[in-house]
Amino acid sequence: MAVEIKQNLKLTQQLVMTPQLQQAIKLLQLSRLELLELIREELKENPVLEEGADSSPQKMDQETQITEELGTSREGNEDFKDEKSKDIDFDWRDYLYQEARISWDPLLRGGREKDEIIQLIERSPDKKRGLGDHLLEQLALSKLNLEEKRCGELIIGNLDENGYLTASLEEVALQSGVNVDKAEKVLKEIQKFDPPGVAARDLKECLMLQLSHIKGKEKALIEKIITDHMKNLSLKKYNRIAKALNVDREEIIKAVKIIHSLEPKPGRRFNLEQPQYINPDLFVYKVDDEYVVVLNEDGMPKLHINSFYQQILADTNSVSEESKEYIQNKLRSAVWFIKSIYHRQNTLRNVMYSIIKFQREFFDKGISYLKPLVLREVAEDINMHESTVSRVTNNKYVHTPHGIFELKFFFSSSINSLDGKNFASETVKDMIRKIIAEEDPRSPYSDEEIVKILRTKNVNIARRTVTKYRESMSILASNKRKKVL
Numbered sequence: 001m002a003v004e005i006k007q008n009l010k011l012t013q014q015l016v017m018t019p020q021l022q023q024a025i026k027l028l029q030l031s032r033l034e035l036l037e038l039i040r041e042e043l044k045e046n047p048v049l050e051e052g053a054d055s056s057p058q059k060m061d062q063e064t065q066i067t068e069e070l071g072t073s074r075e076g077n078e079d080f081k082d083e084k085s086k087d088i089d090f091d092w093r094d095y096l097y098q099e100a101r102i103s104w105d106p107l108l109r110g111g112r113e114k115d116e117i118i119q120l121i122e123r124s125p126d127k128k129r130g131l132g133d134h135l136l137e138q139l140a141l142s143k144l145n146l147e148e149k150r151c152g153e154l155i156i157g158n159l160d161e162n163g164y165l166t167a168s169l170e171e172v173a174l175q176s177g178v179n180v181d182k183a184e185k186v187l188k189e190i191q192k193f194d195p196p197g198v199a200a201r202d203l204k205e206c207l208m209l210q211l212s213h214i215k216g217k218e219k220a221l222i223e224k225i226i227t228d229h230m231k232n233l234s235l236k237k238y239n240r241i242a243k244a245l246n247v248d249r250e251e252i253i254k255a256v257k258i259i260h261s262l263e264p265k266p267g268r269r270f271n272l273e274q275p276q277y278i279n280p281d282l283f284v285y286k287v288d289d290e291y292v293v294v295l296n297e298d299g300m301p302k303l304h305i306n307s308f309y310q311q312i313l314a315d316t317n318s319v320s321e322e323s324k325e326y327i328q329n330k331l332r333s334a335v336w337f338i339k340s341i342y343h344r345q346n347t348l349r350n351v352m353y354s355i356i357k358f359q360r361e362f363f364d365k366g367i368s369y370l371k372p373l374v375l376r377e378v379a380e381d382i383n384m385h386e387s388t389v390s391r392v393t394n395n396k397y398v399h400t401p402h403g404i405f406e407l408k409f410f411f412s413s414s415i416n417s418l419d420g421k422n423f424a425s426e427t428v429k430d431m432i433r434k435i436i437a438e439e440d441p442r443s444p445y446s447d448e449e450i451v452k453i454l455r456t457k458n459v460n461i462a463r464r465t466v467t468k469y470r471e472s473m474s475i476l477a478s479n480k481r482k483k484v485l
Contacts, residue, residue: 024340028347029391032281032296035341039301042337048309048327049334051301131163131198131270132156138193144186151176151186155199163198163267164206197266204230210262221247222255233259236482282352282398284363291363293352295345303338305331344392347384351392354381355410362410366402368431370424372414415465417458428459429469436475441483 030038043049135156139149154176158167165187173183190199191209200206207226211219225233229241238256242249283294309327312319319327358377361369375393379386393407414422435453439445445453447466454461475481 023337024343025391027340027344028388029394030344031395032279032300035344036299036301039303039341043301043303046330046334046337048306048330049303049337050306052304129270130272131159131161131267134270135159135190135193135198139190142189144189147176147178148182148186148189151178151183152190155183155187155190159199159267161267161271162265163195163200163270165199165201195263195266195269197263200266203264206264206266207259207262214258218255218258221245221251222258225252225255225259235479278397278404280397280399280404281348282396284352284356284398284400286363286401291356293349293356295349303334303341305334347388347392348396350382350384351378351389351407352398354378355407357381359410362402363400368427370410370412370427372422372424373411375411378411416460418455418460419458421458423459425469428454428461429473431457431459432466432469433473433475436470436481439481441481444478444481446478 027035027038043051136153139152139156142149142152144152151172154172155165155167158165158172160166169180169183169187172187173180176183178186187199191197193199196210196212197206198209200209204226208223211222214222224245225241229244232238232241232244233256238249238252242252245252279296281296283296285292285294309331313324313327313331355373355378356363358373358381359371361371375386375389379389382389393411396407397404398407409426412425412427415425415428417423431454432450435445435450447463447470450466450470451461451463454466470477
């Protein structure tokens with residue numbers, strides 16, 4: 001078979017994602033904090049870009065014009081003077097050290113009282129200790145020998161955030177070079193440490209370790225419940241437990257109350273994770289009878305082009321062609337970056353105004369008046385593609401008169417009503433939440449009963465949908481919500 005070389009012409013269409021377009025799309029889906037981080041990185045990498053007070057659209061247009069006229073010379077050369085003031089770095093640790101030295105050193109004190117530095121130290125926040133630090137401190141004060149303490153350190157190092165031992169004693173013994181009996185002895189010693197129940201291997205052992213303060217018949221009954229009837233205890237089937245143990249139901253309820261007072265996660269109070277506070281991207285205020293959208297620009301740098309590099313480009317003889325080409329590329333990148341940020345902010349504002357237009361009753365009256373809404377409706381309203389709206393609303397938050405909500409919150413599916421109207425799924429969730437909040441804790445509503453109550457409120461919904469919504473809100477089933485008063 002002969003091999004031939006042929007040329008064929010073929011006309012095709014394809015979408016080419018330029019780096020600039022990729023950057024613009026990336027900026028749309030970034031949250032406010034992620035955008036701030038990206039701006040800081042861009043300021044470090046691009047010398048042409050700098051912070052300043054003047055970043056108005058008029059200024060940006062002037063910089064765009066400069067970019068388009070790269071390489072042109074100006075008449076005359078004016079001396080360039082950079083008036084941008086530089087912030088002075090201030091080391092607070094060094095300041096505190098100097099304050100301490102001045103306050104305690106008699107040669108430097110100059111009349112200052114020691115009380116000032118004492119107050120300064122007292123105002124300094126203490127570093128929060130974790131569970132491991134708390135246990136290692138107790139281990140160091142224990143009567144265990146050096147070899148046993150090394151084994152104890154290994155046990156403490158294998159505790160999870162809730163205080164449970166995640167490694168087996170065989171693994172601990174092998175890694176620490178002791179036998180299993182000695183590892184068991186060290187574990188028993190650590191289980192006496194504070195907090196009670198720490199270093200347990202399962203929930204049963206954790207609860208049993210916390211029963212040291214209980215004595216007599218009551219303790220024996222609780223131990224039997226924990227050992228043999230945990231499943232019935234979780235399902236709150238107290239009559240079945242009472243029948244199996246041949247005791248009165250009142251005694252079981254008394255024992256259960258004591259069990260509920262125990263801590264199933266001993267390490268919980270030592271959790272070092274800090275709460276993440278939501279910093280909204282937008283604020284919605286009601287002015288007279290209209291709603292105004294304000295972008296959260298607190299701490300957002302005002303970007304503009306460094307005029308020093310513009311002056312260099314204006315003087316054709318001052319730099320080499322290679323340097324000039326480098327500055328031109330950085331200048332184009334900077335201008336496009338600034339334009340992309342303005343495009344992101346304007347798109348975000350337009351989307352929010354469109355959401356207000358469709359969800360006006362929500363902003364006026366609250367969550368019960370939220371309407372079904374899809375991305376397509378907003379996209380058509382502001383003449384943008386649906387994917388663009390999806391990117392803009394992703395991981396963005398807005399502060400409204402009714403609280404802080406994610407933009408995705410305003411887009412929800414519809415639930416049919418008995419008279420043909422539609423309810424937003426978030427509105428139905430809110431109804432379910434209120435129904436459960438108002439129920440009798442001794443006899444909570446089942447999902448089927450919630451369906452019947454919703455029908456009286458004109459909501460046509462299936463039981464499995466109620467179950468799905470309830471679980472999405474982390475609300476337990478009726479048999480687990482039941483309380484013994």
